[in-house]
Amino acid sequence: MKIAVSSSAPNLESSVDLRFGRAKYFIIYDTNDNTFYVIDNIQNLEAAQGAGVQAAQHVLNENIDALITGHCGPKAFKILSPAGVKIFTGLDGAIKENIEKFKNNKLKEALKADVESHWV
Amino acid sequence: MKELVIISGKGGTGKTSIVSSFAMLASDSELFNPIFVDCDVDAADLHLILEPEVLEKNDFYSGKLAIINKEKCIKCNKCKELCKFDAIENNLISKIKCEGCAVCAEFCPQKAITLNEKLAGEWYISQTRFGKFIHAKLGIAEENSGKLVTKIRNQARLTAQAENSNLIISDGSPGIGCPVIASISGVNAVLIITEPTVSGLHDLQRVYKLTRHFKINSYVCINKFDINLEISKQIKDFCTQNNTKLLGKIPYDKDFTSAQVSKKSITEHSNNNSSKELKKLWNDLEIILKGD
Amino acid sequence: MKIAIASGKGGTGKSTIALNLAYILTQEDNITLLDCDVEEPNCYLFLKPEFADNKKVYRNIPEFSNEKCTGCGKCVQLCQFNCLALVKNKIICFPELCHDCGGCKLICPTNAVTESKQEVGAVEYAQINNLNFVHGKLRISEAMSPPLIKEVKNYANNFKNAKLQIIDCPPGTSCPVIAATEDADYALMVTEPTPFGLNDLKLAVDMVKELNIPFSIVINRSTKENDHIIETYAKQNNIKIAAKIPDSMKAAQVYSKGELIVKEMPEFEQYFEPITLLIKDLVK
Numbered sequence: 001m002k003i004a005v006s007s008s009a010p011n012l013e014s015s016v017d018l019r020f021g022r023a024k025y026f027i028i029y030d031t032n033d034n035t036f037y038v039i040d041n042i043q044n045l046e047a048a049q050g051a052g053v054q055a056a057q058h059v060l061n062e063n064i065d066a067l068i069t070g071h072c073g074p075k076a077f078k079i080l081s082p083a084g085v086k087i088f089t090g091l092d093g094a095i096k097e098n099i100e101k102f103k104n105n106k107l108k109e110a111l112k113a114d115v116e117s118h119w120v
Numbered sequence: 121m122k123e124l125v126i127i128s129g130k131g132g133t134g135k136t137s138i139v140s141s142f143a144m145l146a147s148d149s150e151l152f153n154p155i156f157v158d159c160d161v162d163a164a165d166l167h168l169i170l171e172p173e174v175l176e177k178n179d180f181y182s183g184k185l186a187i188i189n190k191e192k193c194i195k196c197n198k199c200k201e202l203c204k205f206d207a208i209e210n211n212l213i214s215k216i217k218c219e220g221c222a223v224c225a226e227f228c229p230q231k232a233i234t235l236n237e238k239l240a241g242e243w244y245i246s247q248t249r250f251g252k253f254i255h256a257k258l259g260i261a262e263e264n265s266g267k268l269v270t271k272i273r274n275q276a277r278l279t280a281q282a283e284n285s286n287l288i289i290s291d292g293s294p295g296i297g298c299p300v301i302a303s304i305s306g307v308n309a310v311l312i313i314t315e316p317t318v319s320g321l322h323d324l325q326r327v328y329k330l331t332r333h334f335k336i337n338s339y340v341c342i343n344k345f346d347i348n349l350e351i352s353k354q355i356k357d358f359c360t361q362n363n364t365k366l367l368g369k370i371p372y373d374k375d376f377t378s379a380q381v382s383k384k385s386i387t388e389h390s391n392n393n394s395s396k397e398l399k400k401l402w403n404d405l406e407i408i409l410k411g412d
Numbered sequence: 413m414k415i416a417i418a419s420g421k422g423g424t425g426k427s428t429i430a431l432n433l434a435y436i437l438t439q440e441d442n443i444t445l446l447d448c449d450v451e452e453p454n455c456y457l458f459l460k461p462e463f464a465d466n467k468k469v470y471r472n473i474p475e476f477s478n479e480k481c482t483g484c485g486k487c488v489q490l491c492q493f494n495c496l497a498l499v500k501n502k503i504i505c506f507p508e509l510c511h512d513c514g515g516c517k518l519i520c521p522t523n524a525v526t527e528s529k530q531e532v533g534a535v536e537y538a539q540i541n542n543l544n545f546v547h548g549k550l551r552i553s554e555a556m557s558p559p560l561i562k563e564v565k566n567y568a569n570n571f572k573n574a575k576l577q578i579i580d581c582p583p584g585t586s587c588p589v590i591a592a593t594e595d596a597d598y599a600l601m602v603t604e605p606t607p608f609g610l611n612d613l614k615l616a617v618d619m620v621k622e623l624n625i626p627f628s629i630v631i632n633r634s635t636k637e638n639d640h641i642i643e644t645y646a647k648q649n650n651i652k653i654a655a656k657i658p659d660s661m662k663a664a665q666v667y668s669k670g671e672l673i674v675k676e677m678p679e680f681e682q683y684f685e686p687i688t689l690l691i692k693d694l695v696k
Contacts, residue, residue, distance in 0.1 A: 048183045050494020050509045057497045079497045132423015163421035165608040221513030222492050263586040317668040319454050348668035380606045
């Protein structure tokens, strides 16, 4: 399974970035071989609007199966859900720990966006 | 590190005057070593009281702007025909009307149009008598955005780390759109400044809903509470019903203006009732921020 | 004749000036008042009218035919507003981000894009004695107000009984303000005599200058001690001060209850007189 985690720094020791669209980085973690790589989200961070849409497209292009983040708005949800990506929101703290929880099925899947759309 | 943001749905409620008083009180506090941010970039006024000395100036780019290369342009008018924003006149693109959609650039037969990052304003790191201050200035017809607010808040966190600061106080954006969401996300406490008017109450309800939504602790302060005691009572009832603390009630006070004129916060300017009320309000906020 | 009432920031008294001015002018003639602050329309709170018409307003948004779309992604690449995404070879569109630039329709190689309509809000109209009142109410969670503002203005142009339109503009200097102000013949810039008021006034002045609209200043909550803040700036920049409305606790109380100041405090009408004279002169 490949998971994307929104992150404020490009390593597993940092904490989950509460924002999805305007997160600084995404950690793409592969649970099969416990490896990861980092994609930077600078372009979306800089978007004047629609950061969530582009960020969703961005992680989707990495063929992920799950997303771990703080808040996920309805637009990103609308893109990721039909693509079969499981979304886990409301998370903070160390990325490492969240990935462990994910592996042990300790995270609860979000069935809808946890924040309202903030358009611009 | 703690973050406190002060917001108000509506303009003209005295938010910035109150923030400047907190800036003074926080810098005098033994508990905190604060820095300040102005996220109200549409009507950025806090600098008028804090009188910053700019240490570092940065350009802020947002959105795109189309530019016609005159040498390549054959004046075919295709761009004018396709532009839905009436932004092109005499082979010139209006900076105000262009929305940076790229249609003209895409369909120009001569490839004479390029899209450039649009310089939308500047942001600064400054020194003030109360501590470091991060603020910004937008160009005409430019809109405050979640992007700019996020940018200056990120910078504030970096500056706070570098300065060993343990508190960021920010003057929040107005309204209920993206900028205000960007200014309150992830903060420890939000103080909503309202006034007892029909529109003040209406805007308080909207902005309160937003803070609930993001599960952020919010507190309310009524400015000019004595201009309409009946609506002040309604605001109080609203707070009780929603389990939100009404932390302060500041009377209608002409010193808000005279303090501004002398470029001082109210608490520096006078020691009248509103100044005392602000100090009490700050003490309560200190306890909240310390304990949280 | 279209007169825009504008200000750099909220809370300076734009609506107060527009409403009281409209009230005074309708004593003599028919006029039209437009509330173009469609995100926070509040003139109606003071007029408490019964609306005679409610017209829904739509804007263009793209619609994608799944049959014709090949999933080439050209539209996604072109869209500068991040309103499109390509998921499993299908386009997902977020119309709330769409600026109606028409790019996706133009670039689609298989004609899979058609124009459809989305509701942005409503224009409402009421007749109150000699006043034609029109305002727009933006749908909650709708971010694109300029199309609605334009529709409010189109609607107001239908009234042939009134020579004068007073436009209550949104605050600030961004797109919605420009949509409300751009075709005005004259602008009244409402400010208050404080350093904050001056700072925001300067921004608003830069905007009307950019739009080439002649203008003058109205000082609201005017006081003897502080008016010099605005007066000095006005003098240096050769800008006329059209009127001064004095600061008054009683006026603030009247406003807080949602009442009209000149109605409750007729002695205030004199302060509006220079503006009404100016307007009458302009209409001629």
